[in-house]
Amino acid sequence: MTTQYLTEQIQAKKSFLCIGLDVDLNKIPQHLLQLQDPIFEFNKATIDATHDLCVSYKPNTAFYEAYGIKGWQSLQKTIQYINKKYPEIFTIADAKRGDIGNTSSMYAKAFFDDLNFDSVTVAPYMGKDSVEPFLAFENKHTIMLALTSNEGAFDFQTKEANGKELYKHVLETSKAWKNSENLMYVVGATKAEYFAEIRKIVPDSFLLVPGIGAQGGNLQDVCKYGMNDSVGLLINSSRGIIYASNQEDFAQKAREKAKKLQQEMEEILNN
């Protein structure tokens, strides 16, 4: 998928919502546990109930790996379901991978070729040759961690080197990498004041923004500082939407939560 198509989808749906499919068997409705693949059934119902309100789904691979091969089957079925039924959706494998060059190529193959995701999240610590193998895939996108939404973000990401925080070095340095036009960045919503600074470095890039909802970020603030001419934001909400109810009405309640966010976004887009 091209970023232009993604922007068109955002305009058509009046939404830049990404829904995180972080499925924990301890949190989903009990009645699903009797089914053969509870994780997939949960995702399928959630997706069917929300696909018109969001432009992206983001399964976090940790929640699937935790259930071993069964979990990977659920992940595969989920991405296949989305790609077949809702091909207009931008899919994100939230995997935070990164390794030396020849190994990163294998990860890229796993997520772009084998699973056919539109994008994958990666970690920057190992530098250029750990990320460039992902960037080599045409019309695929590599979403690199810049400033994350957790407390530990302040351990290293905000360390100042030559008068500039590490995450800014990450943003700046990555712009010189081969096929850097395929880069997007993760920037946590809990730090809206940082967005103005970040936009000075990467004015045109899409930013994937976790931390709205359960993690306490504010949508208005993020948009005020982070939005660019082609929107350039994907706002993720996971727990706040998918666990709105743990009863039989879970998909309907997820839709209501997603609708609320979509309406806030529509209002922002109209202004």
Place this chain on the structure above:
Amino acid sequence: MTTQYLTEQIQAKKSFLCIGLDVDLNKIPQHLLQLQDPIFEFNKATIDATHDLCVSYKPNTAFYEAYGIKGWQSLQKTIQYINKKYPEIFTIADAKRGDIGNTSSMYAKAFFDDLNFDSVTVAPYMGKDSVEPFLAFENKHTIMLALTSNEGAFDFQTKEANGKELYKHVLETSKAWKNSENLMYVVGATKAEYFAEIRKIVPDSFLLVPGIGAQGGNLQDVCKYGMNDSVGLLINSSRGIIYASNQEDFAQKAREKAKKLQQEMEEILNN
């Protein structure tokens, strides 16, 4: 497994060799491709031929994920085979994971509970709460990236903040984390001169050292600067051992390469 047991194994085998099981179907002997699970058969033969010469095996998850569910089955069979037949071996899932706290818990569950590895590699970029969930597992070990062996290591890991390189901040900061006694660190062999500095910060920790062989590192230099009283080193070689031959004699040739390294190690341990 405790680190004391690992040290005893090193003394008993006169080896601190770790063999990286990074299996690429394009590189293994052709005759294996006709078998039902070529990756597992390759690993099984390699392990049977080398287990007395090394103390650790390290499958890199990328090489398994690249083959989808079939790949995960090969990984599962491999770890089960080692745990059952060679329980004295220290197993490392080279996964380089890291995410916000509740998500890292799921990764820890995947590698420590579901797959039953002794250890897993993690990335430090997201800080304390991305690593501590791994550290909570008793007699399991978390091997955090400090200074890696690739070219991109110089993009961010050696950036100076307050007169000290980032990887040193990573080492120092992590010592204060809960259950930090379960930490080990990845330090690339291509930079032997750094080991003296690193040992000032983490004198007692085990260091996992990739970059010997294919990546050009030198064993003598690494040991000179990096070894401590209980050895404290796991030297990894992957391609240099497992791809010694792509003919029917691959396991025997792998043994010869491993034997050569083990003998170098024995000589170093005896001095």
